[in-house]
Amino acid sequence: MRITEHVYQVSGIIYGMNSNVYAIDTESGVILIDAGYADKQYGSMMDVMKQYRLESKVTAVFLTHAHLDHAGNAYRFEDKGAEIYIGHKDKDALSQGGPAVLEKQFGTRFHTCQHAAGVKDGDFFDFGDVTLKVIDIPGHTAGAVAYLAEADGKVILFIGDMFSLQGATPQDEIIIDPGWDGGPDFDAKKNVDSFELLKTLNPQIIAPGHSSIYIGDGQGVLKKAANTAKERYRD
Numbered sequence: 095m096r097i098t099e100h101v102y103q104v105s106g107i108i109y110g111m112n113s114n115v116y117a118i119d120t121e122s123g124v125i126l127i128d129a130g131y132a133d134k135q136y137g138s139m140m141d142v143m144k145q146y147r148l149e150s151k152v153t154a155v156f157l158t159h160a161h162l163d164h165a166g167n168a169y170r171f172e173d174k175g176a177e178i179y180i181g182h183k184d185k186d187a188l189s190q191g192g193p194a195v196l197e198k199q200f201g202t203r204f205h206t207c208q209h210a211a212g213v214k215d216g217d218f219f220d221f222g223d224v225t226l227k228v229i230d231i232p233g234h235t236a237g238a239v240a241y242l243a244e245a246d247g248k249v250i251l252f253i254g255d256m257f258s259l260q261g262a263t264p265q266d267e268i269i270i271d272p273g274w275d276g277g278p279d280f281d282a283k284k285n286v287d288s289f290e291l292l293k294t295l296n297p298q299i300i301a302p303g304h305s306s307i308y309i310g311d312g313q314g315v316l317k318k319a320a321n322t323a324k325e326r327y328r329d
């Protein structure tokens with residue numbers, strides 16, 4: 095699905111897959127945000143990318159965190175020569191696998207990446223027509239990051255598993271579902287702080303790691319998300 099002229103959603107529930115993968119077609123090649131889970135999802139996302147002639151141009155994969163449903167296919171792109179980026183505090187999980195990537199929960203072997211580069215808050219990538227800024231959002235994992243992209247005149251915030259959203263009656267309300275909090279390095283306080291940080295941003299598009307994207311008053315949704323998180327994790 096095309097989100098803007100150069101930004102695509104290439105995996106997720108609209109294609110029958112659990113986690114979202116986004117592709118941005120830049121002057122310096124195609125960059126992916128997350129890489130999806132296992133064989134089935136990889137096949138599906140490559141089919142979608144073929145429709146848009148993106149499949150052979152992937153030069154970089156930016157992971158939001160190391161959990162298997164987002165990082166499980168990163169090794170395939172590393173093998174093909176793409177640069178893999180991940181929050182520096184999730185880098186060991188990506189290179190070692192095991193409990194930190196939820197190998198047992200997903201019941202499948204995690205293929206590690208040995209040459210990923212660690213990114214940290216404030217790192218900035220310029221792809222010519224597209225820019226990407228790293229924002230540390232620890233909580234869901236120790237090294238979780240969001241990516242704030244500017245592309246096609248839009249500000250797009252990729253949030254990984256920070257939260258997902260769904261609609262509700264009767265007033266077309268948005269229900270925020272904070273990301274799963276059962277991981278071995280989940281930190282409730284850091285998570286709430288990360289929500290507070292994100293609500294200072296005002297993206298036109300929010301692109302989560304699961305569920306649907308949001309287009310509209312991004313800051314309004316981020317403020318609502320921060321309130322939801324505060325209530326959920328109040329001690």
Ligand SMILES: [Zn+2]
Pocket residue numbers: 159161234255
């Ligand atoms: Zn996760």
